[in-house]
Amino acid sequence: MTRSIEAMWKNGFVNEAHLTAPKINDLYNRKSQNIVDKLRTMFAINIKAIMVGSLIMLVMMSLIGAPFLGLYICCLLAPLIIIAKRELSKSVNLSKGQSSYDYLISFNNWLQSSIEAYSDYYKIFYPLFFLGMAIQAIVSKAGGKIIALFVEKLPTDFIILGLPYYLIAIVAVITLIVARYAEALYRLDLNIVYGRQFKKLEELITDMKELRN
């Protein structure tokens, strides 16, 4: 006998009131843990990427005849790795014996203080990085030729460290600009990499805050 799907459906839900709704529970706990785990994993990957990146820089710079610049960049990146590892270990020590909301708030507080710690370092890192690149450019053969051209076109008697004063001034001004905008640069970089996750975290905290009210 052919059965009609309409009848099967109707008879199946004759007593719709007996449908048992699952309890609303635990979703936010899992969402919180999920986002925290995801961010932690991303931070850990970032540390490894910096380590590998600094080694690659050392090798590459050595290959193009600038081993000191490679070493210099490695030295600049080393404190970053130390800061990142220290900060990440702090996040592991956050107490999980609280409510999800409290845990997420402490994680967010840790995140903000970590970002502060990083941005303090980047204020030094970016200008020093630029300065290293500039010095390397100046002492390189190609840089020497360009400087000679400058001196020829714009001769001056005011020489500092063997360089025309305006070149020193240009490097100094750019270094100051980089230092001034280092934090903004870092936050832009941060936003590109972690922006989506940070937004999720923010939304989750807002939702949970509303849930508590």
Next chain:
Amino acid sequence: MGSDFYQLSILPFAGIIIKICRAYTNSQEDFEDYYQEVCLQIWRSKDNFNQESEWSTWIYRISLNVCLTYLKRRKTGDKEIVSNALPEEAIDDSKAFSSDDINELYSAIKHLSETDRAVILLYLEEKSYEEIADIIGSNANNIGVRIKRIKDRLNKLINQKD
């Protein structure tokens, strides 16, 4: 989510959500995840409800959107909500779906594509072609033909066992 909102605006329509989530999940754990996420999305989007349609239609729309989005995410491997730490247990329908027929019908529905599942669920819930088209974002003229095709397939799947 305020418990008043849940009690007054979601719980009376829980049947809709359960029926839809059931069609898109294969385990009790997933079913509960989907159900909870639908409830959250209804609560989140409550301010966007413009009262042009019925509240129940709004719930159908959100339930289907959430289920389809989740399925898509699972296919692409983004298991944001669904924990993979726990072993999947078989869905326990003994309380909610006591009839064997309905279980058989659901098994057949799960053979359909995601959108066909949405169409047939809305049809079985006695939504008009216009409403179905509106909810799934299609043309009402095509809905009739589509339902006929889906019903034929379901009938074949169900009755071939007999």
